[in-house]
Amino acid sequence: MKTKIVGTGSSAPQNVVTNDDLAKIVDTSDEWIYSRTGIKQRRIATDENAGTLATDAAKRALENAKVDAQDIELIIVATTSPDYTFPNTASVVQSNIGAVGAMCVDISAACTGFIYGLSMAEAYIQSGQFKKALIIGAEYMSSIVNWKDRSTCVLFGDGAGAVVLAAVEDETEGFRAVSCLHSDGSKGHVLTYGDRAKLSKNEQDFLYMDGQEVFKFAVKKVPESITEVLEKADMKLDDVKYFILHQANIRIIEAVAKRLGQEMEKFPTNVANYGNTSAASIPILLDELNRNNILKRGDKIILSGFGAGLSWGSTLLEW
Numbered sequence: 472m473k474t475k476i477v478g479t480g481s482s483a484p485q486n487v488v489t490n491d492d493l494a495k496i497v498d499t500s501d502e503w504i505y506s507r508t509g510i511k512q513r514r515i516a517t518d519e520n521a522g523t524l525a526t527d528a529a530k531r532a533l534e535n536a537k538v539d540a541q542d543i544e545l546i547i548v549a550t551t552s553p554d555y556t557f558p559n560t561a562s563v564v565q566s567n568i569g570a571v572g573a574m575c576v577d578i579s580a581a582c583t584g585f586i587y588g589l590s591m592a593e594a595y596i597q598s599g600q601f602k603k604a605l606i607i608g609a610e611y612m613s614s615i616v617n618w619k620d621r622s623t624c625v626l627f628g629d630g631a632g633a634v635v636l637a638a639v640e641d642e643t644e645g646f647r648a649v650s651c652l653h654s655d656g657s658k659g660h661v662l663t664y665g666d667r668a669k670l671s672k673n674e675q676d677f678l679y680m681d682g683q684e685v686f687k688f689a690v691k692k693v694p695e696s697i698t699e700v701l702e703k704a705d706m707k708l709d710d711v712k713y714f715i716l717h718q719a720n721i722r723i724i725e726a727v728a729k730r731l732g733q734e735m736e737k738f739p740t741n742v743a744n745y746g747n748t749s750a751a752s753i754p755i756l757l758d759e760l761n762r763n764n765i766l767k768r769g770d771k772i773i774l775s776g777f778g779a780g781l782s783w784g785s786t787l788l789e790w
């Protein structure tokens with residue numbers, strides 16, 4: 472049994488917030504933000520949330536795949552900013568699109584969530600349990616950042632991306648993904664949000680990040696996991712057409728490219744337009760590449776995520 476990404480979709484709030492806009496609310500500048508992160512603007516929700524963005528992205532992915540929502544048997548939403556603790560966001564999407572009876576689950580693995588979700592959905596399909604799955608990364612990051620903290624609020628944006636993954640009987644199509652997925656809970660304190668003990672005392676708990684630790688972690692672990700995946704697949708860096716990394720920061724992507732000795736042309740990015748949309752960043756970029764016909768059948772691509780947990784991982788697949 473093989474699997475195939477048969478459709479992609481994405482969605483972002485209409486409201487564009489530039490670096491200059493942010494400079495009006497915190498002590499920052501376009502020059503500081505752009506030179507350190509590569510971010511020019513981000514989309515910030517006004518009346519959207521993770522559920523509405525996920526629903527929009529899912530509908531577009533289904534339309535792109537020409538798959539009926541009723542044929543979806545599994546919905547996975549990777550999010551750290553769900554509408555509710557329960558019901559999960561996948562159930563919200565299920566109800567909105569009419570995927571009656573599908574198994575619905577949210578994954579909390581921050582910016583690595585989409586990679587984890589894709590791998591889990593693929594395993595379900597390989598096992599024969601399901602034939603069609605929706606995997607969505609959706610974030611309402613603007614609801615969890617402290618808008619008074621310039622060191623974090625400038626980095627994030629809202630959005631969602633989705634793929635439809637399907638079993639394919641024809642052996643000449645599709646892929647068997649090769650994945651290397653990891654976590655290191657002992658470094659969890661580097662990137663945190665939502666301490667329930669604080670919330671229960673009515674204290675606010677916003678997103679906290681030790682930026683330099685995250686930077687060091689990402690530029691070490693992402694190349695390692697890419698190398699690990701290639702060794703497992705018995706392939707070389709030059710066999711890979713594109714490396715689609717979590718869009719946290721252009722300097723992380725550039726450092727990874729340099730460590731791997733690969734040209735930046737192989738690392739598509741859209742962080743300038745969306746900022747860091749956490750679990751949504753990889754599927755949003757994948758959708759852009761798909762809709763612009765940049766990805767060709769047979770292209771080998773590696774998706775790499777990294778974030779809170781700390782968690783990281785890479786998946787090699789064939790378009």
Ligand code: ACO
Binds near residue numbers: 500
């Ligand atoms: N505007 C202006 N000045 C700022 C801002 C801002 N938005 N934010 C911080 N500063 C100031 C700091 O106060 C500090 O001033 P000081 O020297 O007077 O104390 C100075 O800039 C330098 O601050 P640093 O935190 O040392 O800045 P650094 O060069 O490390 O850059 C950054 C910060 C961009 C966050 C960097 O650490 C980084 O890229 N980290 C990677 C983390 C990341 O991208 N995380 C994304 C979320 S996690 C994820 O997706 C996995």
